[in-house]
Each structure stands twice: as structure tokens, then as C-alpha cells.
Amino acid sequence: xxxxxxxxxxxxxxxxxxxxxxxxxxxxxxxxxxxxxxxxxxxxxxxxxxxxxxxxxxxxxxxxxxxxxxxxxxxxxxxxxxxxxxxxxxxxxxxxxxxxxxxxxxxxxxxxxxxxxxxxxxxxxxxxxxxxxxxxxxxxxxxxxxxxxxxxxxxxxxxxxxxxxxxxxxxxxxxxxxxxxxxxxxxxxxxxxxxxxxxxxxxxxxxxxxxxxxxxxxxxxxxxxxxxxxxxxxxxxxxxxxxxxxxxxxxxxxxxxxxxxxxxxxxxxxxxxxxxxxxxxxxxxxxxxxxxxxxxxxxxxxxxxxxxxxxxxxxxxxxxxxxxxxxxxxxxxxxxxxxxxxxxxxxxxxxxxxxxxxxxxxxxxxxxxxxxxxxxxxxxxxxxxxxxxxxxxxxxxxxxxxxxxxxxxxxxxxxxxxxxxxxxxxxxxxxxxxxxxxx
Numbered sequence: 001x002x003x004x005x006x007x008x009x010x011x012x013x014x015x016x017x018x019x020x021x022x023x024x025x026x027x028x029x030x031x032x033x034x035x036x037x038x039x040x041x042x043x044x045x046x047x048x049x050x051x052x053x054x055x056x057x058x059x060x061x062x063x064x065x066x067x068x069x070x071x072x073x074x075x076x077x078x079x080x081x082x083x084x085x086x087x088x089x090x091x092x093x094x095x096x097x098x099x100x101x102x103x104x105x106x107x108x109x110x111x112x113x114x115x116x117x118x119x120x121x122x123x124x125x126x127x128x129x130x131x132x133x134x135x136x137x138x139x140x141x142x143x144x145x146x147x148x149x150x151x152x153x154x155x156x157x158x159x160x161x162x163x164x165x166x167x168x169x170x171x172x173x174x175x176x177x178x179x180x181x182x183x184x185x186x187x188x189x190x191x192x193x194x195x196x197x198x199x200x201x202x203x204x205x206x207x208x209x210x211x212x213x214x215x216x217x218x219x220x221x222x223x224x225x226x227x228x229x230x231x232x233x234x235x236x237x238x239x240x241x242x243x244x245x246x247x248x249x250x251x252x253x254x255x256x257x258x259x260x261x262x263x264x265x266x267x268x269x270x271x272x273x274x275x276x277x278x279x280x281x282x283x284x285x286x287x288x289x290x291x292x293x294x295x296x297x298x299x300x301x302x303x304x305x306x307x308x309x310x311x312x313x314x315x316x317x318x319x320x321x322x323x324x325x326x327x328x329x330x331x332x333x334x335x336x337x338x339x340x341x342x343x344x345x346x347x348x349x350x351x352x353x354x355x356x357x358x359x360x361x362x363x364x365x366x367x368x369x370x371x372x373x374x375x376x377x378x379x380x381x382x383x384x385x386x387x388x389x390x391x392x393x394x395x396x397x398x399x400x401x402x403x404x405x406x407x408x409x410x411x412x413x414x415x416x417x418x419x420x421x422x423x424x425x426x427x428x429x430x431x432x433x434x435x436x437x438x439x
Contacts, residue, residue: 017031025284075110085131365432392407
């Protein structure tokens, strides 16, 4: 049996294990180890396993992941999400669809200190969704808004998924953060446009609330200065070259902790819960990373990525046609799989193909641009049927809202996502402009 056939069989076996509810990281580890042994033998596999876990986890850059996760967990426990929503609601809640747009705005702000889509979605499902329902907003539309807004957590820097992509493809984390900023803000803008269009056609979806006076708006804004300070400290420090991403993550986590203690919103029970959440999330991510490393070693031995890249070049297909096919596969997989596992699973195959194509960009720019596109389609998968992880997260918290109603109301946001994806594909400068300016 050829190496390529063994690799294809391994992919199929891994998908079967995932369907049977085996954890994704463990499924990649088991199949990768079995495939490696089949191609190279048991002794080389044991030698590989003896050194790979140590060198994988001893990577200094990986320390940025638990630090950003901790920063997000402390921000969630410290009530920053609720303060952001209240401030946004005070500013634009009196407009038609203002409360829904306030959720989008607050999710974008929280994404700057969280870095996780699921965490952002779960936080605002608890912090904002009850308020939307209290003001008689449509339940399905409210839940769909939270699910869509939560996707901003993986695109607005700093993002754990961006860090994982950068490490996996050996790209500069700071430049990827720069590249993701404009697309992230564009996503928030298009989501608010989608809200405005839907509410204009059906005002009952999100009725306006009473206008808040100048004093009330000022008070609400003063409550969110810690978020602005932390975001400026972390993202501004990275863009300005003051901190490396790892140093910025440490500074951000410490600043979030100190501000929470100073405001009295973080006490020992909240800090303990944040540390436990960080440990659990980090362990899950690192298991996936280890599984992906072993699986990638198996794929390298099989030469499947190289064979596929050579086949694409030999076929003479247009570069944008191949890119469209890759993005379509990502959208389909994103509707079925966890975003982190999906990226780590597909990059060893798709990334060499992407780098073999000519888009008139340098190799580094191609890799950065592709990273932003991958994050965009992953965000689409987080809300798209039949799974849509963010939809399930909201549905699990808001049990009174039928999941079918959320899927129906999320469609305008998916249209906004497709518009954004089209713009990012057609105009790479939207992703690369800031990198070229500051890089």
C-alpha cells in the first residue's frame, strides 16, 4: 500500500473516531502513531515519541496560549463583558436595533482581551442575552446575534487561534495580529449592517430602548476604561514593538488581574475559577497540538501534502480557483468540527498547496493572507448549520430558545460573512495593508 493511500485511509479512520466521540486530539494522536508505525516501523515511532512531546511543549512561543487564555478568563470573571455591553447599550441602544448592535460592539471589544470565540459567545450569552430578552427582542434573533458576535473572538487580536496558526506555519505572530485587525473590524461593521437591514424590515426583532442621558452615558463609558487600557497595552504594545506577543500576554494577564482586584470584581473564588478554566483549556489545546504534531509526522512520511501540491501545479488550475476550493472545504469542515482541531488537521495538507500558488504576493504575505482567510471561514463554520459550535453554546445556555429559531435568524449574519470573505479574497490589501505599514 502506498504512503498516499495509507494517509487517505488514516484521514478516514480519524474522522470515524471523531464521529464516535473520541476527543479530537486523541484521535489524531492514535491515528498518527499507527500511520507512522505502518510507514516507518515501531522503533522509529518510539524514537519520535520520545523527543517530540518535549520539544513541542518546550517551545517558548507556546507560553503565549495559557497567558492569553488566563487573561480572557480573568476578564470574564471580572465582569468586563457586562460593562462593555452596558456601555454600548447606553450609547446606541435607543436606535432601531441598537441593543443587537451593542452586542456586536461589545463582542469586538471583549475579543481584544479574550482571544476565544467560544468564551466570548458563552460570556455574552450570560451577560447580554437576558437583557435583550428583557427588552422584548426576538429570542431567536437575540441568540443569533450573540452567536455571530462571538466569532469576533477568534479574529480580533489577540486570538489564540491566530497564535496556533502562526506557530504551525512558522509565521510572525505580531504580523498576523496586524493582518487580522482590519478584517475583524470589518466583520463587526458588516454584522451591524446585517442587524440594521433585518430590523428595518422587521422592527419587532429588536425594538429600541429609552435614550440614556449624558450623565448615564458618561458613567457607562467610565466603567469600560479598564478594557480600553488593557487592549491598548496589549495590542498597542505588540504593534509598537514594545512587547513580543508572549510578553504582551503576560502583561495583559497581570493587568487584568490587578484591575479586577482594584475594582473588587475579582476575589479568590473568581481567580480560582479562572485558573482552573485556564488549566483545562490549555490542557485541551496542548493535547490537540501533540496529536497534530504526531499526525503531521505521519503525513510527512506519507508525502501526501507534497503529492497534492505537485498535482495542483501540474493540473494548471487557476490560483483563485484552487483557493476557492480550499475555502469551501474549510467552510464545510467548520460546520462539523472544532475550529482549532480543524486548522491543525488541514494545514499540513492545505498550506503547501497554498504556498505553491502564485497570487502576486511574497511567500510571507501569502501565508499571512491565507491565515486571515482561514480564520474568516472558520468563523463562518462556527455559526453555520448543521453544527455551528457557537449556536450550540448559546442554545445550551438559553434553553428556552429553540435551536431551529437560532439557525433561521443567523442566516443574515452568514450573508455578511460571505460578503466579507469575498472582499478579503478580492482585495488582499485589506489584510496586508497594516502589515506593510507597520511591519
